[in-house]
Amino acid sequence: MDGRSYRTLSTVLSKVNILDPMNPNRSTALFGGKASGILNWNDLKYPHFYKHREQIRALFWRASEVDMTHDIKQFPNLTASEQTAFLKIIGLLATLDGPQTDMAARISQYSTDPSVKSVMATIADQESEHNHSYAYVLSSVTTLDKQIESFETGRTDEVLLERNSRIMEIYNEFAQNPTILNVLKAMVYTTLLEGLFFYSGFAFFYNLARDQKMVGTSTMISYINRDELQHGRFISELFRATLAEHPEYNTSEFTDWVYDQFRHSVEQETKWSHYILANIDGIDLLEMEGYIKYRANKMLRLLGLSEIYQDHTENPMKWIRAYVDNFDDTKTDFFEQKSRQYTKTSDLNGFDEL
Template sequence: MSKSLLKKAKTLEPLHPNKSTALFGGEASGILNWNDIAYPHWYKMYKRLIGNYWQADEVNMSGDVRQFSLLTKTDQDAYLKIIGLLSTLDAPQTRTALLFSLYASDPSVQSIMAVIAQQEAVHNESYSYVLSSVVSLDEQNEAFQLGRNDPVLIKRNDNLMQQYNAFVDEPSMENILKTMVFTGLLEGMFFYSGFAFFYNLARQNKMVGTSTMISYINRDELEHGRFIAELFRATLDENPELNTASFSDWIYEQFKESVELETEWSRYVLADVEGIDLDEMSGYIKYRANKMLRMMGLSEIYPDHTDNPMKWIRAYVDNFDGTKTDFFEQKSRQYTKTSDLNGFDDL
């Protein structure tokens, strides 16, 4: 892959066309006319994103305040560790979305990434909000330290951290694409063992306020993952010289390793949690990985996990319907005429 570095997009270049000539490294005036963009159906994605607006303090946590002390010690520990996990994943997402927008020459991408960045900031605020509702300040701070001192969590996040930092140090097209891969993994798979824990509490009528908050976050992340997958496919289609067998192999390797790390983390944090079958959880992680690979135009790697083994989760969050296509076999002209490709058909 080429290692040539991209320059940050200029804010205004009136001599260039309003419709960008490329998503990254192209020419565009900086003036956004939603009726004249390179990928017209992304306006619908933008509208869906802003339609998801919510604030953390809109969620009533009074029931959770009463119930937290009644949870088992196992559930309390898992609750705090998973909030710690989610905070370490969402915190860098605000900045990563902004970094994508800095190098995107397409103004529609810049605007969509601005909305995603704002939503990720709200997600991170929500973790502070739920913890402040149920535990002391010392316990809150301890939960937010887990990303820095829990060895299992550090190991689980290491590959993502390395790639995100590589994008900062070397903003090449290769690193932008690789960072999209990890962002897709994060939005579409890394969160889900944590989400499952809170939904499991809710189906026992426990900590329903927290579950409601998580469902809002989950809904946002589904849209984020959907857009990142489309952005990845479109960027790769615009740069066919980067669409190599070695890059595909790299993606499959990252997915396999990420599944192993997520499974290890889930067995660590969900051990002895009543109501969650760890083997089902492992299958669910592989199912989520297959789904994200399809979204990105790649093949499934877990043929025995094409169906959701934890269907009860679907009751707790919105889901999307759509068709499945292999984007690597499509042309850019076809892609721009298509809307709502490869939606999440279920959780």
């Protein structure tokens, strides 16, 4: 670097033409490159993106396939605290998942790699089904006015508004000013959203299921959880590959920015968990805080960075694994093997192992 801030180097991206046959079929870059728009899965700049596509597509499901019969009967018998948390957490999840459909589409619009467009199309479809599933759950267990109130939570709850303020800022900045830097930042927050922001909410539903309560909803959440894990893996891989193509952003300044976002996000997720889970039997808030930090460490490793919570490298809530079929911790695939080599990168040059 010559002393200039990475902010002064940000290349503005243009929406990519749908078909441009004068360009090669194999893209020259993920963003800001050239490609014809013709996708040949046997001739990719990043061949392992095909495996991500297959893993994501293998998780296809529909909300209407989940039996909510018992949940309909059980919801009125939940405690007042459980009902309130149930409705507010559904509101949170809808607030986060709804924009993800749009975010996947927007990243796709600016990517010059047709394989990225294809994977993002599948992610967008799944995010759309996630959002539909929240409406499906609520329509099964409560009245229309309560359903509408739950979906209003993201617009009216002060704690939730504060919690989501920074992700809203980063996403909207990318929408208004689509630069290489802003797409990198948006991918960092997409990784945070997919791998951290949902997890106190997921824990609430899994905790109910431990007591044989609202098992249909918990099943739905486990499907969403597995989708999000795969989305997070692909987005973090896309982030690392994009950064490798644009080493001018591989700076201590940007590394520090990423760490700051993780610390801030952990603080906000912890605050939210204390707010929403304080009166829920079966959830230890101190354990929940440790779990949030464990998730942050895990997502940092996927991005190619070092852990920042050295006392939280193991999952303190191992019972959760039963509700996602051990998907996160025990399945070994190409990506997980690859990510482990980044765990000891230095804080000041954390992306150089790309």
